[in-house]
Amino acid sequence: MAQPETVHGGIGQSILRKEDARFIRGKGNYVDDVDLPGMLFLDLVRSPYAHAKVTSIRKEKALAVPGVLAVITGADLAAAKLAWMPTLMSDTQMVLPTDEVMFQGQEVAGVVATDRYAAADGVAAVEVDYDPLPVIVDPFKALEPGAPVLRTDKGKKDNHIWHWEVGDKAATEKALKESAVVIKERFYIPRIHVSSIETCGCVAQVDAMGKLTVWMTTQAPHAIRTVFALVSGLPENQIRIISPDIGGGFGGKVPVYPGYVIAVVAALTTGQPVKWVEDRTGNLTSDSFARDYHIEAEMGATKDGKLTALRVKTLADHGYTDAAANPSKFPAGLFHIITGSYPFATAFVEVDAAYTNKPPGGIAYRCSFRVTEAAYTIERMVENMAHHLKMDPAEFRLKNFIPPEAFPFNSALGWTYDSGNYAGALKKAMAMIGYDDLRKEQAEKRRKGELMGIGISSFTEIVGAGPAKQFDILGIKMFDSAEVRIHPTGKVLARLGTKSQGQGHETTYAQILAEELGISSDNISIEEGDTDTAPYGLGTYASRSTPTSGAAAAMAARKIRAKAAKIAAQMLEVSPDDVEWKDHKFQVKGVPEKSKTMAEVAFAAYTTNPPEGQESGLEAVDYYNPPNLTFPFGSYICAVDIDKETGQVKVRRFVAVDDCGVIINPTIVDGQIHGGLTMGFAPAMMEEIPYDAEGNNRAGSFLEYLLPTAVETPKWETGKTTTPSPHHPFGAKGVGESATVGAPAAIVNAVLDALEPYGVTNIDIPLSAHKVWKAIHSKDAA
Amino acid sequence: MHIEGDFRVRAAASRVYAFFLDPVAFTDCLDDPHEFHAIDADHFEGTVTTGVAFIRGTFRVRGSYLAKTPTTAVRVRLQGAGLGSGVDADLELALSEAAGETALHWQGEVHLSGPVATLGERMVRGTVDKKAASLFENARRKIESG
Numbered sequence: 001m002a003q004p005e006t007v008h009g010g011i012g013q014s015i016l017r018k019e020d021a022r023f024i025r026g027k028g029n030y031v032d033d034v035d036l037p038g039m040l041f042l043d044l045v046r047s048p049y050a051h052a053k054v055t056s057i058r059k060e061k062a063l064a065v066p067g068v069l070a071v072i073t074g075a076d077l078a079a080a081k082l083a084w085m086p087t088l089m090s091d092t093q094m095v096l097p098t099d100e101v102m103f104q105g106q107e108v109a110g111v112v113a114t115d116r117y118a119a120a121d122g123v124a125a126v127e128v129d130y131d132p133l134p135v136i137v138d139p140f141k142a143l144e145p146g147a148p149v150l151r152t153d154k155g156k157k158d159n160h161i162w163h164w165e166v167g168d169k170a171a172t173e174k175a176l177k178e179s180a181v182v183i184k185e186r187f188y189i190p191r192i193h194v195s196s197i198e199t200c201g202c203v204a205q206v207d208a209m210g211k212l213t214v215w216m217t218t219q220a221p222h223a224i225r226t227v228f229a230l231v232s233g234l235p236e237n238q239i240r241i242i243s244p245d246i247g248g249g250f251g252g253k254v255p256v257y258p259g260y261v262i263a264v265v266a267a268l269t270t271g272q273p274v275k276w277v278e279d280r281t282g283n284l285t286s287d288s289f290a291r292d293y294h295i296e297a298e299m300g301a302t303k304d305g306k307l308t309a310l311r312v313k314t315l316a317d318h319g320y321t322d323a324a325a326n327p328s329k330f331p332a333g334l335f336h337i338i339t340g341s342y343p344f345a346t347a348f349v350e351v352d353a354a355y356t357n358k359p360p361g362g363i364a365y366r367c368s369f370r371v372t373e374a375a376y377t378i379e380r381m382v383e384n385m386a387h388h389l390k391m392d393p394a395e396f397r398l399k400n401f402i403p404p405e406a407f408p409f410n411s412a413l414g415w416t417y418d419s420g421n422y423a424g425a426l427k428k429a430m431a432m433i434g435y436d437d438l439r440k441e442q443a444e445k446r447r448k449g450e451l452m453g454i455g456i457s458s459f460t461e462i463v464g465a466g467p468a469k470q471f472d473i474l475g476i477k478m479f480d481s482a483e484v485r486i487h488p489t490g491k492v493l494a495r496l497g498t499k500s501q502g503q504g505h506e507t508t509y510a511q512i513l514a515e516e517l518g519i520s521s522d523n524i525s526i527e528e529g530d531t532d533t534a535p536y537g538l539g540t541y542a543s544r545s546t547p548t549s550g551a552a553a554a555m556a557a558r559k560i561r562a563k564a565a566k567i568a569a570q571m572l573e574v575s576p577d578d579v580e581w582k583d584h585k586f587q588v589k590g591v592p593e594k595s596k597t598m599a600e601v602a603f604a605a606y607t608t609n610p611p612e613g614q615e616s617g618l619e620a621v622d623y624y625n626p627p628n629l630t631f632p633f634g635s636y637i638c639a640v641d642i643d644k645e646t647g648q649v650k651v652r653r654f655v656a657v658d659d660c661g662v663i664i665n666p667t668i669v670d671g672q673i674h675g676g677l678t679m680g681f682a683p684a685m686m687e688e689i690p691y692d693a694e695g696n697n698r699a700g701s702f703l704e705y706l707l708p709t710a711v712e713t714p715k716w717e718t719g720k721t722t723t724p725s726p727h728h729p730f731g732a733k734g735v736g737e738s739a740t741v742g743a744p745a746a747i748v749n750a751v752l753d754a755l756e757p758y759g760v761t762n763i764d765i766p767l768s769a770h771k772v773w774k775a776i777h778s779k780d781a782a
Numbered sequence: 783m784h785i786e787g788d789f790r791v792r793a794a795a796s797r798v799y800a801f802f803l804d805p806v807a808f809t810d811c812l813d814d815p816h817e818f819h820a821i822d823a824d825h826f827e828g829t830v831t832t833g834v835a836f837i838r839g840t841f842r843v844r845g846s847y848l849a850k851t852p853t854t855a856v857r858v859r860l861q862g863a864g865l866g867s868g869v870d871a872d873l874e875l876a877l878s879e880a881a882g883e884t885a886l887h888w889q890g891e892v893h894l895s896g897p898v899a900t901l902g903e904r905m906v907r908g909t910v911d912k913k914a915a916s917l918f919e920n921a922r923r924k925i926e927s928g
Binding site: 045046047048049050104105123124127128129130132281285692694695696697698699700701704 | 839840842863864865866867868870893894895896897898899900
């Protein structure tokens, strides 16, 4: 009798990442590693002006540069109706301008040459004349009567893009009026950039049969293929998008950027492959940005500290086009998760969006569609309310959390939270950090005049978009997919509709399949990112891979198991009804010694006559449409010390307790949380893309755009609770973005807790030493 | 960015005024490699290879005399583009003669855009001040020697 194969690398095991075998040897294959015979290079002329009329573009001197073969302008593209393209939010975006430029760094022309250096020399030789126009960088001024209208091409009469609201306005107004305590605060969450180490780029090639292949830094290759087909008119079967290894995406590699389209046009025009890889300044000045939300929040509570109502009014700065990567029905993303971990009886949220002379904004920055903005606001407001009521912020939260028995919980703004135990996570974090002792230490330090603060963030996330009935991007439903094939020797090839950018999909998907099929994860290969081979999917962003494609992998495996059970029954010479899947093998019920492994069944599936009415082979496809989103959560506690004389903030300790449901690989989850915490620390303390009055981006390099290094990054202490999602096939929720969502509020709350004696209720992020010093000393002066 | 300065030159105001109305003579005072020519009495153009810190390259510059008040004032606008950046400067020169010398007060607004403004922000002020001071010092020497 066959012995069951040991299931190495099933769910819950901290196996090493399979993909690291190539990454740690420097053998990853990124877009810039693609090198094709006869390949040409594209570089881009960019606008120095934030708003200007382009009066002329002269190519002659550029074409005289040795090696330069072509200069592509908006006029050239307009002839092919490609000067404009749709954004993912059904707005329009210039590929190259035919009239005006709308932001500093905007692509103005493309230069194609035989090498990168010639292309760069050609860019310097293109002569462009501009007639500068008034610049709008402030969205409030953009909406003032008489402000210059930016999108006259759309027939707009003003710079207002859209208004969106959700909740019960009248009930919230009434509840706030009747609340014993109402607090109000304004927050600006500034424009930031994902700054992946790999910038964006592509290689476009048209073969002899007219088929276009594009190696591309994209998080969503299938959706991109469809967009390319719709924009170019090329048949979709004649387009192949290959997304090879990606050096970080974080949301920034979801949109279609002009460089991609120009490279494709250049390849079609020249008949030779064309590579475009943007430089760091191009990346930081022209690719889509995140955040840029101006928020005004009001929160009500009873005298004894029970939350009553929440009202939030927000102005979103989208730059010159709405190119956010949000689901179509939700122009402000999932911002209405803003009631967070609290059972508000009523809430009302409204968001207006404005055009300004900035690059497109509104993409994620490692968060699921505006969830960081929401989590930051609610956790800052809850902290302020606790301080206002003179209550301990932890006690205040414990008093107000949605209780575990209330799940599934219907929020005031329309979501149904799947599961949660918020008090459990906070209590664990409090125990880990020694909360009570820290408070005692803080009291002692205050007596000595020293500044120490403790900040909490008990966030609820919303990920895994999404249920197809509510979620689509450009009309494409947000399901995702897996195709699983077991070879005759029991080895597995699985292809998925998502695309890893470093998250470890090759390992985690293999672990899911190992668990479901009883086959070692070592014997399971995972492929993603090639639209000619992988099943259609919406890609990886918004922490959706495990909730959607991970679920699809499990469901496809279960389809295979159902078929394999019949083959096993034939092999075991029993009725299929007498076979059960137990201990990772097919067993005759009640006779465990009579069993077959999946590998044995796979061999039989290809080498014996199949059971009556059944096909040979062993493979299945699943397009998974999740019944709901998943709602990961966590509680973070941060302790800071502040130098009163300099305003310098030092994060002394940071404890993060996360609950992402069932964990597939604890080490990978820890890695995701460590990275996410650092990407939460970054905007809280360092990152911002500011603009001067003339629309100049003042952080166009890493000299000015400050990414935290290992030196600045605090030591993270992590913990877990596990509350499975009841609707996910194996209870997982997704974790890629939780830490980025939850961390900023904890850090800022800690700083403001330290400054409580000064009566400071807000400092907008990033918390530079100067801002903190100013807050201390302005209150001192007062 | 506002720039401003003064210098004195041992020459008559009429000579100083004439010097600054000659774009080739005036631009020849730039330290950086350059080549300018007059288009007509009020316009000139050319190139200058310059930069801020590590950002260096060739700018195409067009100049226009916006106002000329014989022997007392000149206003000139310089618009340049290069390195994907833009420079737009509006400069006013006020001349007054006394005791055989001409005092010249110059001031202006310089608007930068593009990578020079973005990347060189911390270095721009010092660079602009240095280049302006050098230009007028060179002009003084040329006028006095010539």
